[in-house]
Amino acid sequence: MRKGKANSSRLLPEMTPRHREAFVGYLFILPTYVGFIIFILYPLIESMRISFLDFSILRGSTYIGLDNYMQMLQDPRLRIVYANTIVFTLFAVFFNAGIGLILAVMLNRRLPILMRNLYRSIFFFPVLIAHTYIAVIWEFLYAQDTGVINYYLSFLGIEPIPWLSNVHWAMAAIIILDVWKNTGFAMLVFLAGLQSIPNEYYEAAQLDGANERQLFFRITIPMLSPTIFFILVIFMIGALQVFDTIIVLTAGGPGDATRSVVLYIYEIAFRTFNMGYAAAVSMTLFAIILVLTACQFWISRRWVHYE
Amino acid sequence: MQRKRRKPIKFGDILSFGILTIAAILVMMPLLWMFSTSLRPTTESFQLPPQWLPTQFRIENYIAPFESSVPFVGLFINSLRITVAVTLGQLISCSLAGYAFARLRFPGRELLFLLLLASLMVPGQVTIIPIFLLMRDLGLIDNPLAIILPGLISAFGVFLMRQFFKQMPQELFDAARVDGAGHVRSFIQIALPLAGPAMATLAIITFNATWNSYFLPLIFLNSWHKMTLPQGIALLTGYMGAGNPSVVMAAVTMAIVPVLIVFIALQRWIIEALTRSGIKG
Numbered sequence: 001m002r003k004g005k006a007n008s009s010r011l012l013p014e015m016t017p018r019h020r021e022a023f024v025g026y027l028f029i030l031p032t033y034v035g036f037i038i039f040i041l042y043p044l045i046e047s048m049r050i051s052f053l054d055f056s057i058l059r060g061s062t063y064i065g066l067d068n069y070m071q072m073l074q075d076p077r078l079r080i081v082y083a084n085t086i087v088f089t090l091f092a093v094f095f096n097a098g099i100g101l102i103l104a105v106m107l108n109r110r111l112p113i114l115m116r117n118l119y120r121s122i123f124f125f126p127v128l129i130a131h132t133y134i135a136v137i138w139e140f141l142y143a144q145d146t147g148v149i150n151y152y153l154s155f156l157g158i159e160p161i162p163w164l165s166n167v168h169w170a171m172a173a174i175i176i177l178d179v180w181k182n183t184g185f186a187m188l189v190f191l192a193g194l195q196s197i198p199n200e201y202y203e204a205a206q207l208d209g210a211n212e213r214q215l216f217f218r219i220t221i222p223m224l225s226p227t228i229f230f231i232l233v234i235f236m237i238g239a240l241q242v243f244d245t246i247i248v249l250t251a252g253g254p255g256d257a258t259r260s261v262v263l264y265i266y267e268i269a270f271r272t273f274n275m276g277y278a279a280a281v282s283m284t285l286f287a288i289i290l291v292l293t294a295c296q297f298w299i300s301r302r303w304v305h306y307e
Numbered sequence: 308m309q310r311k312r313r314k315p316i317k318f319g320d321i322l323s324f325g326i327l328t329i330a331a332i333l334v335m336m337p338l339l340w341m342f343s344t345s346l347r348p349t350t351e352s353f354q355l356p357p358q359w360l361p362t363q364f365r366i367e368n369y370i371a372p373f374e375s376s377v378p379f380v381g382l383f384i385n386s387l388r389i390t391v392a393v394t395l396g397q398l399i400s401c402s403l404a405g406y407a408f409a410r411l412r413f414p415g416r417e418l419l420f421l422l423l424l425a426s427l428m429v430p431g432q433v434t435i436i437p438i439f440l441l442m443r444d445l446g447l448i449d450n451p452l453a454i455i456l457p458g459l460i461s462a463f464g465v466f467l468m469r470q471f472f473k474q475m476p477q478e479l480f481d482a483a484r485v486d487g488a489g490h491v492r493s494f495i496q497i498a499l500p501l502a503g504p505a506m507a508t509l510a511i512i513t514f515n516a517t518w519n520s521y522f523l524p525l526i527f528l529n530s531w532h533k534m535t536l537p538q539g540i541a542l543l544t545g546y547m548g549a550g551n552p553s554v555v556m557a558a559v560t561m562a563i564v565p566v567l568i569v570f571i572a573l574q575r576w577i578i579e580a581l582t583r584s585g586i587k588g
Contacts, residue, residue: 018412020489020490021411021412021413021490022411022412022413022414024407024411024489024490024491025407025411025412025413025416026407026413028403028404028406028407028411028494029403029404029407029408029419031399031400031403031404031459031460032400032401032403032404032423032460032465033404033419033423035400035456035457035459035460036423036426036460036462038441039434039438039456039457039460040426040429040434040462041426042437043433043434043435043436043437043438043441044429044433044434046436046437046440047433047434047436047437050436050437103327103330105323106323106324106326106327107327109319109320109323110316110317110320111320111323111324111327115324115327118331119327119328119330119331120578121570121574121578122331122334122335123330123331123334124578124581125334125338125567125570126334126338127581128515128519128566128570128577129519129563129566130518130519130520130521130537130562131519131521132519132521132537132538132540132541133537133540133559133562133563134337136540136541136544136555136559137337137338137340137341137556137559138337139544140340140344140552140555140556141337141340143353146353146355148336148340148355148357151355151356151357180334180337184334185581188578188581188582189581189582192582212319237430240430241430241431241432243432243521243522244521244522247521247525248521248541248544262432265432266432266522266525266526269435269436269439270439270526275436275440278436279436282430282432282433282435282436283433285430285432285433286429286430286433289428289430290428293428
């Protein structure tokens with residue numbers, strides 16, 4: 001490599017090529033790193049610090065050690081919002097991934113290419129629409145007396161369901177909406193995963209006399225396991241942070257029946273301005289997401305099949 | 308795609324086609340209802356049985372949001388301004404950093420990259436309180452900059468661009484070096500022109516995420532003339548929801564139609580982009 005005497009070197013101070021390369025490297029990552037430090041690293045550390053404060057904008061904050069964390073142990077609402085969030089996460093992840101996988105497997109069967117593309121687009125389109133708009137539409141669909149959903153259910157002999165005003169149905173309503181919106185993303189990723197499985201595997205197994213069920217469980221599922229694993233992780237992390245749909249559709253109600261952890265954090269921090277406690281709660285969510293990610297990666301080493 | 312040889316059509320193929328058709332209809336129904344309701348007179352908004360295809364064409368419903376107390380055009384422009392700024396910012400910052408992490412050698416490179424990547428695990432709700440306090444100190448509450456500034460960088464975007472730049476053949480850059488191009492020139496004249504697909508992927512993902520975001524605007528923007536479209540629609544529903552679903556649905560339709568148009572126009576790109584984002588690593 002010879003020393004560059006190009007125009008661009010005039011922009012930079014005289015340096016050896018290695019130093020120049022490093023200099024340009026640091027220069028290129030500078031914008032990202034400045035942003036990273038100001039908007040991720042610093043807030044993360046600061047959030048930890050705030051979680052040890054009795055925070056007040058007006059009278060100043062004081063250190064109270066672990067008091068915020070102790071308060072969490074005695075906060076019955078925190079237990080409720082965590083239970084809600086876990087219920088939502090389990091159901092939303094299960095149905096999003098399950099239905100997404102079924103749709104993808106069916107789309108990957110013999111189907112005119114035009115139909116496959118059309119259906120894939122239809123299933124996927126809701127992913128692109130804001131949660132806010134979808135919640136606004138479904139709020140009308142879920143209406144007890146005038147809603148379209150109860151109207152059709154009445155043909156099945158089902159009494160009008162109080163979707164948004166009943167403690168149990170409200171959570172079901174949130175989950176159904178979430179699956180309607182997000183399963184298309186799982187479908188898309190699964191379909192791409194399915195299409196990357198070499199056809200020879202199936203042909204070889206069929207020659208050995210394998211039936212469809214065996215093909216699915218012995219080839220499709222193991223070959224798809226990295227994709228399944230990936231979908232489970234990202235859907236779980238996303239579901240733990242559920243916020244937009246709930247604040248528009250039920251605002252956490254009735255009572256606390258659909259209040260999620262993030263909605264709770266938001267309300268403590270920005271409505272009652274008890275930011276110390278809110279920061280402490282957010283740390284628990286952070287810890288859970290960290291542990292979950294670590295666990296999933298650890299488990300994945302044991303059962304996920306990588307090529 | 309995979310099957311070239313003709314095989315007999317199985318019962319399962321027909322069954323799954325039937326199920327897919329039903330599922331597709333179910334997925335479309337809420338959007339169809341939205342559209343047909345948006346064209347109906349207010350008095351028939353709640354009509355049951357619902358009419359799925361528009362039978363009437365009340366364009367007034369589409370004018371009403373503009374005449375309501377919600378400044379619809381302004382909300383649209385606010386959303387667009389924030390989204391475009393964030394998308395452009397990420398395209399610049401992520402392509403620069405992605406190129407450096409992929410193709411330039413400097414001390415600490417791997418460590419700095421890993422640290423950045425680890426930040427993907429930090430949920431936005433954890434950092435929002437200090438960011439809010441910072442923006443308040445800077446006097447940026449109720450200012451779109453409070454949303455734009457944190458959005459200008461993306462660890463995911465850097466990762467995406469790095470993967471792409473890594474795949475480029477080294478010979479390209481060697482040749483440029485021989486011709487006397489420096490690192491900056493190599494980046495601008497060789498790497499960037501070839502990075503179209505990765506840039507498009509990043510642009511699509513960022514644009515959609517920012518356009519739809521609700522959490523940050525809700526926290527930072529509180530006056531009518533600063534709000535974004537999702538905030539406006541949510542408030543419009545609160546104002547007129549009980550009385551006039553047709554107008555609300557007209558507003559939501561107008562908010563969704565641009566997404567639909569972009570989706571139809573760029574469908575292949577979008578699906579490829581999101582699939583690519585899905586299958587990382």
